[in-house]
Amino acid sequence: KAGVTQTPRYLIKTRGQQVTLSCSPISGHRSVSWYQQTPGQGLQFLFEYFSETQRNKGNFPGRFSGRQFSNSRSEMNVSTLELGDSALYLCASRELAGGHYEQYFGPGTRLTVT
Amino acid sequence: AQSVTQLDSQVPVFEEAPVELRCNYSSSVSVYLFWYVQYPNQGLQLLLKYLSGSTLVKGINGFEAEFNKSQTSFHLRKPSVHISDTAEYFCAVSDQTQGGSEKLVFGKGTKLTVNP
Numbered sequence: 383k384a385g386v387t388q389t390p391r392y393l394i395k396t397r398g399q400q401v402t403l404s405c406s407p408i409s410g411h412r413s414v415s416w417y418q419q420t421p422g423q424g425l426q427f428l429f430e431y432f433s434e435t436q437r438n439k440g441n442f443p444g445r446f447s448g449r450q451f452s453n454s455r456s457e458m459n460v461s462t463l464e465l466g467d468s469a470l471y472l473c474a475s476r477e478l479a480g481g482h483y484e485q486y487f488g489p490g491t492r493l494t495v496t
Numbered sequence: 497a498q499s500v501t502q503l504d505s506q507v508p509v510f511e512e513a514p515v516e517l518r519c520n521y522s523s524s525v526s527v528y529l530f531w532y533v534q535y536p537n538q539g540l541q542l543l544l545k546y547l548s549g550s551t552l553v554k555g556i557n558g559f560e561a562e563f564n565k566s567q568t569s570f571h572l573r574k575p576s577v578h579i580s581d582t583a584e585y586f587c588a589v590s591d592q593t594q595g596g597s598e599k600l601v602f603g604k605g606t607k608l609t610v611n612p
Binding site: 386415417424425426427430432437438440472474476484485486487488489490 | 532537538539540541542545586588593596597598599600601602603604605
């Protein structure tokens with residue numbers, strides 16, 4: 383099976399703009415989670431989607447939002463970008479939302495805000 | 497809330513030497529624990545996981561970890577490292593909600609540098 387794919391891999395945006403990142407999970411995986419990785423804060427959970435519904439949300443401002451489509455692909459959006467939003471955004475998928483199933487991570491999207 | 501502490505931010509070792517990367521967690525309930533590795537400009541790859549059962553867990557690339565409930569630790573070990581093991585290693589604990597959602601809570605990471 384193909385792994386988790388994320389597009390684009392690199393992105394440069396200007397402060398105040400908005401950005402949309404895309405994640406395609408492993409085929410058959412219905413849960414998609416997003417994480418932000420920065421040198422200062424490390425890896426932090428943004429949100430999890432399952433069957434097009436947000437199941438859990440981390441401690442991030444409302445500028446961060448996401449959605450999931452019927453084919454389990456997910457997008458996350460950041461509006462009114464700030465310099466501090468520069469980070470590696472990682473997407474992870476797992477097979478089911480209930481119980482414990484291993485999370486598989488994509489290569490990430492490197493967002494730079496100038 | 498669950499938390500994970502990785503005691504060393506950087507660990508330099510020589511090739512073929514043994515290494516131990518330390519991880520402590522805080523949890524009062526059953527825990528699921530993980531070690532992930534991240535190579536430069538890549539995502540996270542699972543090295544090993546502890547869900548239940550034997551406290552000694554073997555993973556990929558010759559790594560193993562021991563779950564110690566009394567010490568609330570999950571240290572990662574490798575008896576002989578290679579240059580290719582140079583990477584950042586993350587310890588994580590699973591935080592599950594009653595609704596079935598699960599998030600990983602990560603430590604700050606340990607940068608392992610293997611020198612020739």
